[in-house]
Amino acid sequence: xxxxxxxxxxxxxxxxxxxxxxxxxxxxxxxxxxxxxxxxxxxxxxxxxxxxxxxxxxxxxxxxxxxxxxxxxxxxxxxxxxxxxxxxxxxxxxxxxxxxxxxxxxxxxxxxxxxxxxxxxxxxxxxxxxxxxxxxxxxxxxxxxxxxxxxxxxxxxxxxxxxxxxxxxxxxxxxxxxxxxxxxxxxxxxxxxxxxxxxxxxxxxxxxxxxxxxxxxxxxxxxxxxxxxxxxxxxxxxxxxxxxxxxxxxxxxxxxxxxxxxxxxxxxxxxxxxxxxxxxxxxxxxxxxxxxxxxxxxxxxxxxxxxxxxxxxxxxxxxxxxxxxxxxxxxxxxxxxxxxxxxxxxxxxxxxxxxxxxxxxxxxxxxxxxxxxxxxxxxxxxxxxxxxxxxxxxxxxxxxxxxxxxxxxxxxxxxxxxxxxxxxxxxxxxxxxxxxxxxxxxxxxxxxxxxxxxxxxxxxxxxxxxxxxxxxxxxxxxxxxxxxxxxxxxxxxxxxxxxxxxxxxxxxxxxxxxxxxxxxxxxxxxxxxxx
Amino acid sequence: xxxxxxxxxxxxxxxxxxxxxxxxxxxxxxxxxxxxxxxxxxxxxxxxxxxxxxxxxxxxxxxxxxxxxxxxxxxxxxxxxxxxxxxxxxxxxxxxxxxxxxxxxxxxxxxxxxxxxxxxxxxxxxxxxxxxxxxxxxxxxxxxxxxxxxxxxxxxxxxxxxxxxxxxxxxxxxxxxxxxxxxxxxxxxxxxxxxxxxxxxxxxxxxxxxxxxxxxxxxxxxxxxxxxxxxxxxxxxxxxxxxxxxxxxxxxxxxxxxxxxxxxxxxxxxxxxxxxxxxxxxxxxxxxxxxxxxxxxxxxxxxxxxxxxxxxxxxxxxxxxxxxxxxxxxxxxxxxxxxxxxxxxxxxxxxxxxxxxxxxxxxxxxxxxxxxxxxxxxxxxxxxxxxxxxxxxxxxxxxxxxxxxxxxxxxxxxxxxxxxxxxxxxxxxxxxxxxxxxxxxxxxxxxxxxxxxxxxxxxx
Numbered sequence: 001x002x003x004x005x006x007x008x009x010x011x012x013x014x015x016x017x018x019x020x021x022x023x024x025x026x027x028x029x030x031x032x033x034x035x036x037x038x039x040x041x042x043x044x045x046x047x048x049x050x051x052x053x054x055x056x057x058x059x060x061x062x063x064x065x066x067x068x069x070x071x072x073x074x075x076x077x078x079x080x081x082x083x084x085x086x087x088x089x090x091x092x093x094x095x096x097x098x099x100x101x102x103x104x105x106x107x108x109x110x111x112x113x114x115x116x117x118x119x120x121x122x123x124x125x126x127x128x129x130x131x132x133x134x135x136x137x138x139x140x141x142x143x144x145x146x147x148x149x150x151x152x153x154x155x156x157x158x159x160x161x162x163x164x165x166x167x168x169x170x171x172x173x174x175x176x177x178x179x180x181x182x183x184x185x186x187x188x189x190x191x192x193x194x195x196x197x198x199x200x201x202x203x204x205x206x207x208x209x210x211x212x213x214x215x216x217x218x219x220x221x222x223x224x225x226x227x228x229x230x231x232x233x234x235x236x237x238x239x240x241x242x243x244x245x246x247x248x249x250x251x252x253x254x255x256x257x258x259x260x261x262x263x264x265x266x267x268x269x270x271x272x273x274x275x276x277x278x279x280x281x282x283x284x285x286x287x288x289x290x291x292x293x294x295x296x297x298x299x300x301x302x303x304x305x306x307x308x309x310x311x312x313x314x315x316x317x318x319x320x321x322x323x324x325x326x327x328x329x330x331x332x333x334x335x336x337x338x339x340x341x342x343x344x345x346x347x348x349x350x351x352x353x354x355x356x357x358x359x360x361x362x363x364x365x366x367x368x369x370x371x372x373x374x375x376x377x378x379x380x381x382x383x384x385x386x387x388x389x390x391x392x393x394x395x396x397x398x399x400x401x402x403x404x405x406x407x408x409x410x411x412x413x414x415x416x417x418x419x420x421x422x423x424x425x426x427x428x429x430x431x432x433x434x435x436x437x438x439x440x441x442x443x444x445x446x447x448x449x450x451x452x453x454x455x456x457x458x459x460x461x462x463x464x465x466x467x468x469x470x471x472x473x474x475x476x477x478x479x480x481x482x483x484x485x486x487x488x489x490x491x492x493x494x495x496x497x498x499x500x501x502x503x504x505x506x507x508x509x510x511x512x513x514x515x516x517x518x519x520x521x522x523x524x525x526x527x528x529x530x531x
Numbered sequence: 532x533x534x535x536x537x538x539x540x541x542x543x544x545x546x547x548x549x550x551x552x553x554x555x556x557x558x559x560x561x562x563x564x565x566x567x568x569x570x571x572x573x574x575x576x577x578x579x580x581x582x583x584x585x586x587x588x589x590x591x592x593x594x595x596x597x598x599x600x601x602x603x604x605x606x607x608x609x610x611x612x613x614x615x616x617x618x619x620x621x622x623x624x625x626x627x628x629x630x631x632x633x634x635x636x637x638x639x640x641x642x643x644x645x646x647x648x649x650x651x652x653x654x655x656x657x658x659x660x661x662x663x664x665x666x667x668x669x670x671x672x673x674x675x676x677x678x679x680x681x682x683x684x685x686x687x688x689x690x691x692x693x694x695x696x697x698x699x700x701x702x703x704x705x706x707x708x709x710x711x712x713x714x715x716x717x718x719x720x721x722x723x724x725x726x727x728x729x730x731x732x733x734x735x736x737x738x739x740x741x742x743x744x745x746x747x748x749x750x751x752x753x754x755x756x757x758x759x760x761x762x763x764x765x766x767x768x769x770x771x772x773x774x775x776x777x778x779x780x781x782x783x784x785x786x787x788x789x790x791x792x793x794x795x796x797x798x799x800x801x802x803x804x805x806x807x808x809x810x811x812x813x814x815x816x817x818x819x820x821x822x823x824x825x826x827x828x829x830x831x832x833x834x835x836x837x838x839x840x841x842x843x844x845x846x847x848x849x850x851x852x853x854x855x856x857x858x859x860x861x862x863x864x865x866x867x868x869x870x871x872x873x874x875x876x877x878x879x880x881x882x883x884x885x886x887x888x889x890x891x892x893x894x895x896x897x898x899x900x901x902x903x904x905x906x907x908x909x910x911x912x913x914x915x916x917x918x919x920x921x922x923x924x925x926x927x928x929x930x931x932x933x934x935x936x937x938x939x940x941x942x943x944x945x946x947x948x949x950x951x952x953x954x955x956x957x958x959x960x961x962x963x964x965x966x967x968x969x970x971x972x973x974x975x976x977x978x979x980x981x982x983x984x985x986x987x988x989x990x991x
Contacts, residue, residue, distance in 0.1 A: 080638060080640060080641065080642075081637045081638050081640065083612075084611040084612070084633050084637055085611075085612050085613070085614065086611075086612070086613040086614070086629055086630070086633060087599075087601075087613065087614035087615070088613075088614065088615040088616070088617065088626070089597075089599070089614075089615075089616050090616060090617050091595075091597065091616065093593075093595075101589065102589070102590070102591065102592065103592070103593075103667075104591070104592065104593030104594070105593060105594045105595065106593065106594070106595035106596070106597075107595070107596050107597075108596065108597040108598060108599075108616045108617075109596070110617075121594060122593075124666075124667055124668075125592060125593070125594065125667045128666075128667040128668045128670075128671045129582075129589040129592065129667075129671060131671050131672070131675050132584055132587060132588065132589050132671055132674055132675055132678060133587070133588055133589070134586060134587035134588050135586075135588055161636070162632075162633055162636040162637070163636050166636065166637065166638065170638075220804075222803070226803050226808070226810060228803075228804065228919075302585075302586070303585050303586055303692055303694055303728070304585040304586075304590055304694065305585075305694075306585060306692070306694040306726045306728060306735075307583075307585070307694040307695045307696055307724055307725065307726040307737075308696065310911070310928075310990070311728075313989070313990070398595045398597060399593070399595075400591045400592070400593040402590075402591045437914045437915060437916050437924065438914060439912045439913070439914040439924045439925055439926070439947070440912060441911065441912065441926045441928075441945065441947070441988040441989075441990035442911050442912070442926070442928055442990050443989070443990035443991065444990075445988055445989045445990050446926065446945075446947050446986060446987070446988035446989065446990065448924050448947060448986075450916070470916070470924075472947065472985075472986055474989065502583075502591065503581070503583055503696040503698070504579070504581060504698060523986075525949075525985070527916045527917060527922070527949075528917065
């Protein structure tokens with residue numbers, strides 16, 4: 001591991017340590033970032049035009065969101081560039097509330113006329129929605145806010161010269177190709193800059209500039225007889241600037257990563273059965289995402305996602321809040337939109353609600369869901385929380401905002417144990433690193449996850465590499481089987497650049513910090529023999 | 532309704548799409564700004580309107596209109612692209628400059644193909660006015676009918692909870708190159724699905740229909756079928772996971788069989804990375820790879836599919852038979868790979884839609900012919916496990932039933948499964964009549980032996 005990477009881990013561990021020591025923090029209102037750009041005059045004019053038209057059309061509440069997105073994707077394979085794309089998207093989305101019914105319309109026609117049309121169209125949708133209405137929308141109060149915010153970055157990733165980006169990727173590929181048996185190497189970068197202005201009829205006026213970077217690297221080794229094994233390194237996407245990509249030292253690490261693909265060729269195919277499982281944070285983050293992040297979304301629990309992503313086993317809320325024993329007493333899961341470097345970090349959500357931090361699972365007990373303004377009244381008597389947790393997001397100006405996941409993280413244990421400590425304490429176990437294939441049912445019970453690198457542990461020591469491993473379990477059983485976790489020094493934050501939900505499906509970005517953890521007696525499958 | 536609201540100036544429906552003439556004017560404008568060796572312009576003009584609902588409330592619905600221009604610039608053997616939806620001259624020029632700058636900075640691409648010149652395309656009428664006119668009032672009316680039908684059909688179980696999604700899309704796509712190619716195509720599609728759940732939380736059912744033509748979708752039938760399945764699936768019981776004969780409804784087949792599209796890449800096959808790679812090199816074209824009752828093809832001009840007549844290069848797409856009577860007949864060749872191998876390029880595997888041709892039997896007849904097996908309504912959260920066998924994992928959902936002596940006898944708990952559509956099509960017992968399941972998909976019900984239901988899921 002390079003010094004830069006280690007420094008980075010120390011930095012994140014320090015943040016986590018402060019969280020663990022003091023429990024959930026009480027947040028001060030966000031200080032404005034001086035460097036954050038303000039909305040341009042044209043955007044403000046369009047947004048105001050839309051709000052005025054919405055009021056005229058009878059909206060009791062409306063918000064106008066102008067987004068200007070710039071995305072760059074670079075993919076390389078072996079010694080060539082497989083593709084460079086750069087896209088820009090600019091437009092306005094207007095949401096109206098009339099008689100407790102939502103309407104939403106979006107347009108890329110950025111003129112006063114375009115803004116008025118979109119607002120009128122949204123109002124028509126609000127009115128048309130009254131034919132199917134059992135319960136009207138009630139919005140939890142939020143204090144109107146004016147301000148700007150920007151992801152702290154040292155270098156805007158979109159402004160880094162393309163030569164530098166390509167050279168970095170190709171030199172990583174070159175290093176990987178040095179490894180015997182490596183025939184294919186893929187590396188890439190996804191880079192985003194999003195400038196978003198939100199105005200509401202309640203007086204909120206905020207402009208945020210958000211940066212996200214997503215690196216990727218994988219190598220495939222081909223062995224005798226056509227056998228092949230791929231290894232994809234877990235390069236966590238982050239809400240950071242180019243300096244994060246540099247800190248990963250792709251050219252310096254690629255050879256070592258590629259060697260794992262070659263090593264997998266000779267690895268022993270796993271014997272299926274029950275094993276203790278030690279999950280590295282590079283694997284566990286996704287298990288947290290799928291088995292804790294999604295089932296604690298309140299829209300799922302009340303059935304609003306029933307037709308697509310599904311419902312939740314954590315339902316109904318009145319039987320779950322403060323009652324469901326999710327895991328052992330040392331298990332604390334925190335939701336957080338303020339965490340430095342995380343993908344879901346913002347100052348305000350798409351309803352102008354300030355970023356929040358709260359416990360989802362407190363000492364093993366389920367405590368609260370993720371909420372937007374209209375969801376608060378559903379559970380406030382149970383939780384005592386009268387504010388929205390600020391989870392309303394839309395993937396673009398074109399899409400309506402709805403409940404999306406904040407960063408959701410497993411807080412470190414009291415003892416500062418490392419992955420090696422967990423291994424040393426295990427007699428017969430399998431260690432899994434990085435994300436592999438993943439699948440989970442529509443109420444988030446039954447899951448099957450894989451990884452990229454698997455190690456067999458005997459008598460407290462790693463004795464060799466395994467392949468074809470997947471673990472299959474049931475969420476409550478699995479988390480209650482957790483008996484050891486790492487401490488603050490072993491904290492690491494992974495994340496998903498593209499998390500899908502909603503119809504039409506919208507993508508969002510979310511991080512999950514965690515420490516290594518051990519789970520007793522988990523079912524291990526051999527994915528090769530399953531065929 | 533749409534004509535009326537349009538005249539009031541609301542941004543509605545397919546009327547907002549660029550016409551052929553407008554698209555041509557836009558691509559001509561872009562091409563006139565470009566000084567690059569070669570330039571290609573892809574214009575996508577789209578309207579989308581949707582209604583989403585849950586528990587008798589319309590939730591997150593909306594509509595949007597957008598037109599984006601992607602400019603692909605080639606300088607020597609270097610190529611890059613840039614996209615914008617800001618369409619004034621200054622922005623288009625800036626986007627061309629950006630693409631040209633990116634291209635100059637990109638290393639030479641040894642696989643780069645020259646842009647195509649003028650091509651001839653078949654006429655495909657995939658644009659249905661009725662779909663493009665589906666405004667909020669009509670969508671919500673359809674939702675109302677589905678919710679009512681679900682409530683009536685589910686009465687036996689109490690107050691049925693229903694949730695669903697209705698979306699209509701209209702799109703125009705144009706491709707133009709500096710070598711004189713111009714292609715334009717308009718298409719529509721509508722899709723409506725409903726999930727019904729029983730108040731005791733033990734039953735869930737789902738139904739869905741999709742077509743280029745909204746007129747072919749029956750909202751009340753979708754609500755009714757979803758609720759009937761929910762009622763029938765109450766109080767599911769467990770059977771030991773394992774290998775069972777499975778009857779897959781056409782919508783479940785639609786979840787699985789198109790996953791073969793990825794395996795149809797000729798390059799992967801030639802490079803030894805695909806199930807269609809021949810040991811020792813080359814592809815398995817000409818070999819029997821599935822049951823002889825399986826024929827799988829794409830054909831954009833087929834009235835049942837109405838796919839795109841060209842791909843994003845402007846390459847004309849035509850009928851491609853991938854599997855004929857179980858024999859692998861063709862693979863998907865990009866222009867580069869086709870030239871390298873001396874064959875005709877096909878374009879992307881599924882761009883021309885996909886039909887699994889079959890027999891004449893209904894799903895009910897496949898059930899009637901089953902001594903003991905499991906009926907699957909549809910699948911969920913499918914993820915690839917092994918590219919070489921196309922092995923997938925996923926779950927069953929919203930109506931899983933035990934079949935005994937040709938009859939559905941009880942509701943079953945859902946399963947996780949580990950199965951490959953490729954291997955499954957080698958274990959075929961019977962094949963039904965292909966039905967339209969979504970825009971560009973014709974899939975039959977299947978009865979397959981030894982489907983691998985690997986573990987139980989408590990999820991309802």
